[in-house]
Amino acid sequence: MGSVPAASVPAGARVCAAAAVAAAGACLLSLPELRTPWWAVLLLAAVYAACGQAGRRAGLDAFYPVLLAAAFLLPPPAAALVAVPGTLLTPVGDPPRPLRRLWRAASLCLSVHATAWTYWVLGGRDAVVASDLPRALLAAAFAVPVFCLTAALLDGAMRMLADRVPARAAWRHRFVPSLPPMAVHGLAGVMMAVLWRSPHGPAAALLVLLPMYVTWWVFAQSDRERTAHRSTVRALVRAVDLKDGYTRGHSERVGQASVMIARELGMDDDRVEVIRFAGILHDVGKIGVPTRLLRKEGPLTPAERRAIELHPEYGHEMTRGIGFLEEARAAILHHHERLDGSGYPYGLSGCRIPECARVVAVADAFDAMTSTRSYRRARPVAAALEELARCAGTQFDPRMVTALTGALARHGWNPVVTSDEPAPAAAPPAAPSAVPSAAPAGGAPPAPPCRVPAATESAAESAAPSGDAAAAPPGPTAPAGGTAVAVGRAPAPGVRARGPGEGAAR
Numbered sequence: 001m002g003s004v005p006a007a008s009v010p011a012g013a014r015v016c017a018a019a020a021v022a023a024a025g026a027c028l029l030s031l032p033e034l035r036t037p038w039w040a041v042l043l044l045a046a047v048y049a050a051c052g053q054a055g056r057r058a059g060l061d062a063f064y065p066v067l068l069a070a071a072f073l074l075p076p077p078a079a080a081l082v083a084v085p086g087t088l089l090t091p092v093g094d095p096p097r098p099l100r101r102l103w104r105a106a107s108l109c110l111s112v113h114a115t116a117w118t119y120w121v122l123g124g125r126d127a128v129v130a131s132d133l134p135r136a137l138l139a140a141a142f143a144v145p146v147f148c149l150t151a152a153l154l155d156g157a158m159r160m161l162a163d164r165v166p167a168r169a170a171w172r173h174r175f176v177p178s179l180p181p182m183a184v185h186g187l188a189g190v191m192m193a194v195l196w197r198s199p200h201g202p203a204a205a206l207l208v209l210l211p212m213y214v215t216w217w218v219f220a221q222s223d224r225e226r227t228a229h230r231s232t233v234r235a236l237v238r239a240v241d242l243k244d245g246y247t248r249g250h251s252e253r254v255g256q257a258s259v260m261i262a263r264e265l266g267m268d269d270d271r272v273e274v275i276r277f278a279g280i281l282h283d284v285g286k287i288g289v290p291t292r293l294l295r296k297e298g299p300l301t302p303a304e305r306r307a308i309e310l311h312p313e314y315g316h317e318m319t320r321g322i323g324f325l326e327e328a329r330a331a332i333l334h335h336h337e338r339l340d341g342s343g344y345p346y347g348l349s350g351c352r353i354p355e356c357a358r359v360v361a362v363a364d365a366f367d368a369m370t371s372t373r374s375y376r377r378a379r380p381v382a383a384a385l386e387e388l389a390r391c392a393g394t395q396f397d398p399r400m401v402t403a404l405t406g407a408l409a410r411h412g413w414n415p416v417v418t419s420d421e422p423a424p425a426a427a428p429p430a431a432p433s434a435v436p437s438a439a440p441a442g443g444a445p446p447a448p449p450c451r452v453p454a455a456t457e458s459a460a461e462s463a464a465p466s467g468d469a470a471a472a473p474p475g476p477t478a479p480a481g482g483t484a485v486a487v488g489r490a491p492a493p494g495v496r497a498r499g500p501g502e503g504a505a506r
């Protein structure tokens, strides 16, 4: 719930916590006057505490169906009491721990009380006693949002006072996102309450918890698995960044640009996640390339270039057997292929190049052009898109270029880089008016020739990118696939110029 700072708790937050504890105490005051079914309170409180303890060992959050069943079965004060022991037993991470525990217990107690009161007013408890499931569900449809609202209000208030965040930020995204999962918990709570009052009794009601708990556990495991995947990917990217300091942050930005393209193309969430991994890991094979080549300042010899051009295959091999990267591996292997078949490693052309590789190729080239390196400065977003559009149909898939153009026109380009080094100077956001129209759907735009900058090259760039001509000292230019373009350095003899995506040869 509320996030009270560890070192010093602001006075406002203390007052808020004290008020919540006092209000919770007031809610419980009427308990002695009620005909409270103490055995039911104790049983539900014990089940809630046990589920909570078991869940925390598995990395899960509170298990709400028991609390909601209590709210649907018991008088409001008795239902509120069910939440208290389990919450007080819950370990808290940061000090001041007693205050945090009290705050959590009080806020949950108040939320359950408000829910139980709403349910009782709407006749839900009578419906449960009468086993009238439709009416019980209808009342729950109103009572569960009350739970979410109360919890969101209390949590937001504490966040505002303890963390001193503006009210809007404190309450934003607290109520609505909590509704879907709580609706599921509420459904289980109603089933549990109806069974509890049925001839089958509490034992049958507790059995409802088993499938619910298993589902809860599976979802949580899946969430943990996703977190583990992201950590694995981050570790791999860090290894690449450490090896090739020139391109630090490039992988993350390519991942973000790839996601923008994928979303613009209407891919589903699972596919977007694959594309994200593909973009982030496209150059993971650089780990297998000698560092001296990646960091070489001068022109590359043909042998050195051939060694660098092995990185897609290294990356493909490195990620073999990692199940969640299966489709991303195709992008890792083929992100330097060109639509006209002049790329590497296999010289695939057109639709024979996997779709995810065509996405990553465009994202890779775009970031290469819009990032500052120690040896050249960034190009404006509009200029980079113009260059991509020029090479659409020969080097890049026009669909992907169009998608990136459209996405940037709507969202701009503000990549978030978590690398531990200062991010390269950001390219200016893509103002809609500055974004050129998308590449034509049918093929390569007419002249001038395709000459996009090498994506992430330093020394390799000496053999490449004309796209840098705008930012570099003037030099001879040539079409891609022909002779090299000088970007302040002499091209390596016998080395052909590279296109934008190809620059990621480094």
Ligand SMILES: [Fe+2]
Binding pocket: 282, 283, 311, 335, 336, 504, 505, 506
């Ligand atoms: Fe690459």
